[in-house]
Amino acid sequence: xxxxxxxxxxxxxxxxxxxxxxxxxxxxxxxxxxxxxxxxxxxxxxxxxxxxxxxxxxxxxxxxxxxxxxxxxxxxxxxxxxxxxxxxxxxxxxxxxxxxxxxxxxxxxxxxxxxxxxxxxxxxxxxxxxxxxxxxxxxxxxxxxxxxxxxxxxxxxxxxxxxxxxxxxxxxxxxxxxxxxxxxxxxxxxxxxxxxxxxxxxxxxxxxxxxxxxxxxxxxxxxxxxxxxxxxxxxxxxxxxxxxxxxxxxxxxxxxxxxxxxxxxxxxxxxxxxxxxxxxxxxxxxxxxxxxxxxxxxxxxxxxxxxxxxxxxxxxxxxxxxxxxxxxxxxxxxxxxxxxxxxxxxxxxxxxxxxxxxxxxxxxxxxxxxxxxxxxxxxxxxxxxxxxxxxxxxxxxxxxxxxxxxxxxxxxxxxxxxxxxxxxxxxxxxxxxxxxxxxxxxxxxxxxxxxxxxxxxxxxxxxxxxxxxxxxxxxxxxxxxxxxxxxxxxxxxxxxxxxxxxxxxxxxxxxxxxxxxxxxxxxxxxxxxxxxxxxxxxxxxxxxxxxxxxxxxxxxxxxxxxxxxxxxxxxxxxxxxxxxxxxxxxxxxxxxxxxxxxxxxxxxxxxxxxxxx
Amino acid sequence: xxxxxxxxxxxxxxxxxxxxxxxxxxxxxxxxxxxxxxxxxxxxxxxxxxxxxxxxxxxxxxxxxxxxxxxxxxxxxxxxxxxxxxxxxxxxxxxxxxxxxxxxxxxxxxxxxxxxxxxxxxxxxxxxxxxxxxxxxxxxxxxxxxxxxxxxxxxxxxxxxxxxxxxxxxxxxxxxxxxxxxxxxxxxxxxxxxxxxxxxxxxxxxxxxxxxxxxxxxxxxxxxxxxxxxxxxxxxxxxxxxxxxxxxxxxxxxxxxxxxxxxxxxxxxxxxxxxxxxxxxxxxxxxxxxxxxxxxxxxxxxxxxxxxxxxxxxxxxxxxxxxxxxxxxxxxxxxxxxxxxxxxxxxxxxxxxxxxxxxxx
Numbered sequence: 021x022x023x024x025x026x027x028x029x030x031x032x033x034x035x036x037x038x039x040x041x042x043x044x045x046x047x048x049x050x051x052x053x054x055x056x057x058x059x060x061x062x063x064x065x066x067x068x069x070x071x072x073x074x075x076x077x078x079x080x081x082x083x084x085x086x087x088x089x090x091x092x093x094x095x096x097x098x099x100x101x102x103x104x105x106x107x108x109x110x111x112x113x114x115x116x117x118x119x120x121x122x123x124x125x126x127x128x129x130x131x132x133x134x135x136x137x138x139x140x141x142x143x144x145x146x147x148x149x150x151x152x153x154x155x156x157x158x159x160x161x162x163x164x165x166x167x168x169x170x171x172x173x174x175x176x177x178x179x180x181x182x183x184x185x186x187x188x189x190x191x192x193x194x195x196x197x198x199x200x201x202x203x204x205x206x207x208x209x210x211x212x213x214x215x216x217x218x219x220x221x222x223x224x225x226x227x228x229x230x231x232x233x234x235x236x237x238x239x240x241x242x243x244x245x246x247x248x249x250x251x252x253x254x255x256x257x258x259x260x261x262x263x264x265x266x267x268x269x270x271x272x273x274x275x276x277x278x279x280x281x282x283x284x285x286x287x288x289x290x291x292x293x294x295x296x297x298x299x300x301x302x303x304x305x306x307x308x309x310x311x312x313x314x315x316x317x318x319x320x321x322x323x324x325x326x327x328x329x330x331x332x333x334x335x336x337x338x339x340x341x342x343x344x345x346x347x348x349x350x351x352x353x354x355x356x357x358x359x360x361x362x363x364x365x366x367x368x369x370x371x372x373x374x375x376x377x378x379x380x381x382x383x384x385x386x387x388x389x390x391x392x393x394x395x396x397x398x399x400x401x402x403x404x405x406x407x408x409x410x411x412x413x414x415x416x417x418x419x420x421x422x423x424x425x426x427x428x429x430x431x432x433x434x435x436x437x438x439x440x441x442x443x444x445x446x447x448x449x450x451x452x453x454x455x456x457x458x459x460x461x462x463x464x465x466x467x468x469x470x471x472x473x474x475x476x477x478x479x480x481x482x483x484x485x486x487x488x489x490x491x492x493x494x495x496x497x498x499x500x501x502x503x504x505x506x507x508x509x510x511x512x513x514x515x516x517x518x519x520x521x522x523x524x525x526x527x528x529x530x531x532x533x534x535x536x537x538x539x540x541x542x543x544x545x546x547x548x549x550x551x552x553x554x555x556x557x558x559x560x561x562x563x564x565x566x567x568x569x570x571x572x573x574x575x576x577x578x579x580x581x582x583x584x585x586x587x588x589x590x591x592x593x594x595x596x597x598x599x600x601x602x603x604x605x606x607x608x609x610x611x612x613x614x615x616x617x618x619x620x621x622x623x624x625x626x627x628x629x630x631x632x633x
Numbered sequence: 634x635x636x637x638x639x640x641x642x643x644x645x646x647x648x649x650x651x652x653x654x655x656x657x658x659x660x661x662x663x664x665x666x667x668x669x670x671x672x673x674x675x676x677x678x679x680x681x682x683x684x685x686x687x688x689x690x691x692x693x694x695x696x697x698x699x700x701x702x703x704x705x706x707x708x709x710x711x712x713x714x715x716x717x718x719x720x721x722x723x724x725x726x727x728x729x730x731x732x733x734x735x736x737x738x739x740x741x742x743x744x745x746x747x748x749x750x751x752x753x754x755x756x757x758x759x760x761x762x763x764x765x766x767x768x769x770x771x772x773x774x775x776x777x778x779x780x781x782x783x784x785x786x787x788x789x790x791x792x793x794x795x796x797x798x799x800x801x802x803x804x805x806x807x808x809x810x811x812x813x814x815x816x817x818x819x820x821x822x823x824x825x826x827x828x829x830x831x832x833x834x835x836x837x838x839x840x841x842x843x844x845x846x847x848x849x850x851x852x853x854x855x856x857x858x859x860x861x862x863x864x865x866x867x868x869x870x871x872x873x874x875x876x877x878x879x880x881x882x883x884x885x886x887x888x889x890x891x892x893x894x895x896x897x898x899x900x901x902x903x904x905x906x907x908x909x910x911x912x913x914x915x916x917x918x919x920x921x922x923x924x925x926x927x928x929x930x931x932x933x934x935x936x937x938x939x940x941x942x943x944x945x946x947x948x949x950x951x952x953x954x955x956x957x958x959x960x961x962x963x964x965x966x967x968x969x970x971x972x973x974x975x976x977x978x979x980x981x982x983x984x985x986x987x988x989x990x991x992x993x994x
Contacts, residue, residue, distance in 0.1 A: 063862020
């Protein structure tokens with residue numbers, strides 16, 4: 021190869037490489053133009069999402085207080101050990117590693133897995149909650165050994181009174197799929213950002229939207245290791261509103277204590293405005309068990325118990341009203357101008373159905389002798405009411421019962437309220453496709469038929485005897501200050517007292533109330549509770565049969581097993597002249613009359629009237 | 634100060650451009666270092682060492698380069714071999730020898746000695762260049778490349794191959810041969826692939842598609858592109874790059890320093906750097922064409938294009954055109970070896986340029 025050719029080739033190839041370098045650099049420059057000018061918005065957003073994070077700041081849930089500021093539901097600071105579910109960890113290894121600090125039970129792991137499956141707002145999930153101070157200190161000292169386990173501090177719901185008032189207070193639990201659907205339907209899902217819990221029952225459920233508040237947001241800048249560099253923006257959460265109840269904690273305590281080991285329900289109302297001062301459902305349970313997920317053995321114990329402790333008997337328990345229905349039946353008669361005094365019957369202990377051979381017996385075998393409508397209430401004469409019922413007829417009776425609120429919800433501010441039942445021929449036809457017998461009218465008149473009522477219905481009906489002109493609802497909520505941020509469309513709290521009702525003519529009512537005031541006097545079915553009081557109690561006792569006696573069988577309380585014993589019912593108000601408190605009580609399997617229910621009522625009256633007078 | 638005798642061989646145009654580039658690098662490093670004075674000071678020391686060597690080399694008679702080229706080549710090859718025995722591992726590769734006060738990377742030195750050796754070869758046999766000469770040249774080139782590939786350091790191996798191949802190409806290697814070789818290489822690719830170990834295959838696959846390892850090099854690539862893209866036209870401003878300052882971007886002072894520059898100075902800044910590169914390239918090619926002997930021409934062209942290959946690989950890597958190979962950006966990245974080697978190359982070029990008549994053919 022000669023030198024000239026070499027030089028020529030060199031020059032040519034040098035220019036070629038020079039061109040090539042410029043070409044490939046141009047390509048890179050075009051790439052830069054593409055990234056920085058054309059796709060700038062895209063990468064700018066990506067860079068922002070790298071470093072800007074939005075964290076929800078959960079609102080602190082409102083407390084639940086009684087009328088005197090006694091705390092019934094509060095928030096306490098707890099420590100939990102949590103795991104980031106995005107990092108794969110061997111739970112058994114975690115259990116083993118942590119064994120020197122805190123015991124992770126099989127149940128904890130099971131619960132963690134359950135939480136993992138559900139909705140989770142938090143980036144980490146608890147493997148162990150409620151650490152003691154010693155456990156926290158131990159964990160902090162050994163933290164370096166557990167890079168994947170975080171110690172977190174959070175607010176947890178707590179019910180300081182434990183079993184007391186559990187049914188109306190309710191409890192929180194983790195948000196489940198059903199709750200999500202409901203929240204989405206109500207357009208409230210967004211306001212649950214940052215929250216894992218929701219009210220499941222009681223006041224916690226009913227006033228959920230006031231209690232939970234609305235979350236705030238924190239916009240932060242983080243570095244590559246997710247450490248907070250600075251806070252850009254904070255929207256403070258609006259904390260939940262405290263709910264102040266009409267409940268009187270002291271009265272509640274006395275009422276629950278009075279029940280002893282009996283099962284049943286009691287509700288005490290202020291008859292002038294429907295304020296619920298005490299609300300007892302027995303047996304009770306400890307709502308604290310539910311907060312961080314109830315464990316299986318406790319859940320079994322509560323849900324499988326034949327005593328059904330989880331049911332709120334005040335609103336969900338339906339009972340035959342028994343003789344407590346009699347004042348209302350009597351009022352229906354008076355209104356329809358029948359059986360007005362001086363009308364009376366001679367009671368020989370049984371009632372013969374007209375045109376039939378069938379007889380119905382009185383609870384008192386020997387009969388009550390001459391009985392008018394007032395005495396019929398005082399001694400709870402069945403014979404008088406059998407005849408009254410048959411004479412009056414079901415439609416007229418039911419009209420009055422409806423006016424007093426039987427067969428429909430009282431609109432108390434609690435969930436799961438039952439409607440009870442006003443039995444009628446039409447209802448029987450629909451339900452059983454069977455004919456209504458006249459005998460059924462007779463037993464309906466003494467409250468032993470198909471007609472059923474909840475304790476709260478009985479209390480409301482009794483309150484309406486006192487204040488026939490007002491339209492009241494039983495209310496647990498006392499304070500009504502709705503914050504501005506609440507955009508809740510449903511108006512939960514209608515005013516207590518609205519329009520006048522044409523309930524009953526006063527003269528008839530006076531007669532009924534007069535009779536009721538004598539129930540606690542000598543000769544009345546609850547005379548024993550009237551003997552020792554300094555004020556007058558108006559009442560009506562009742563006994564509801566749990567099972568029907570066969571013909572010629574004798575009801576003997578002493579030989580019956582507890583669960584087959586009659587329910588004892590009791591409605592009352594006091595003082596008779598100027599009623600301040602209405603009480604309705606059901607003592608399940610409490611036996612005859614007001615023997616068990618009456619004393620409970622008396623204790624509550626004593627406590628309330630001595631306190632408020 | 635250019636009146637001083639030791640500066641007489643410095644090409645002013647090239648020197649001003651290079652100094653300007655180094656200053657831009659220092660400004661960028663100040664931001665990328667996030668307040669680390671140590672890094673800045675040691676980079677300045679690197680620059681001073683490099684400049685001293687540059688000035689020294691610019692005063693060396695090119696004949697000395699010719700004379701010592703084979704010695705230097707053999708010496709650097711020995712260094713490379715010693716890595717196998719005395720080298721230490723870092724980041725899964727054995728590339729360095731510990732020389733007490735600094736760590737030497739022989740593969741960087743080879744970047745200079747191979748062009749010298751090849752230029753020597755073609756200069757020595759310039760009247761009888763034929764396929765034999767080219768074959769010997771290939772052997773000289775391939776031997777160290779394979780050793781570096783085994784370290785493993787694919788990036789450097791490719792860059793060294795390119796620097797050597799440019800010499801062979803400029804020396805007149807038959808175009809036919811080049812085309813045939815490429816053709817045969819492509820044909821035999823499946824066979825070559827099958828001879829590789831599984832881990833080697835994986836390494837190459839990962840190189841081609843970083844998303845195979847999204848938390849490793851893939852993450853780096855993604856963050857680098859976000860940094861550059863979010864810089865926009867004007868940039869986010871010096872020391873205000875979020876990707877850089879909040880450490881989303883890895884290796885901000887070394888391999889990814891250009892991403893820092895792109896984020897903080899935007900497309901306008903990038904365009905400015907490219908103009909600077911073009912001016913440097915243009916000046917160097919101009920100087921090459923004025924050289925009067927085979928040795929000088931081949932050396933200069935090879936060194937210049939080696940520098941630009943490194944530059945290209947780095948910039949293409951950070952902008953996502955190329956996979957991540959781990960190559961510093963000459964004159965800008967933090968690092969002693971890279972800075973000293975780059976300035977050494979410029980020093981050799983200046984010596985050859987200013988003494989062009991000395992070794993005329």
